[in-house]
Amino acid sequence: MEPPVSQPQEQPPRPRSHTVTTTSSSFTANLSASSSTLAYDREFLRTLPGLLMVTEIVLGLLVWTLIAGTEYFLYPAFGWVMFVAVFYWVLTVFFLIIYMTMTYTRIPQVPWTTVGLCFNGSAFVLYLIAAIVDASSVTKELDSHNYNSWAASSFFAFVVTSCYAGNTYFSFISWQSRTLQ
Secondary structure: OOOOOOOOOOOOOOOOOOOOOOOOOHHHHHHHHHOOOOOOOHHHHHOHHHHHHHHHHHHHHHHHHHHHOOOHHHOHHHHHHHHHHHHHHHHHHHHHHHHHOOHHHOOOOOOHHHHHHHHHHHHHHHHHHHHHHHHHHOOOOOOHHHHHHHHHHHHHHHHHHHHHHHHHHHHHHHHHHHHHO
């Protein structure tokens, strides 16, 4: 008689080794690394472009509130001035927040010097047009009740225009030095 043949016992399966490869893009690495804290650059307000930006916000607000307190909607020229004043006031507040929180360092894909130059240049040109339209539309014959508000808004529109001209100059210098590198 033959000895009983022992059946090979099944061994439990061994765990297989797994190789996991991970990749990350520079965008997600920058986003996750930079979203932990918000920086605050209080020194920006001490620079000449920062002071000009605050002046643009304060006097720009004055321009459109002086017009908004009147029946400007009856006169299309003042509607244009309101559009330019409110549009650039909102964008200037937006850019001030970007500069104060140093958000521009967290989004390096955006060419901030070019954006700043285009923004300030367009603000200068359109504010200059709006200030000229504002000044040429102010007459006592049009509406004597609103004359002082419109005249004051015209004066402040020219002051804001000069602030945007100054910031356009500083943006151009920054853009030029960046493109020469």
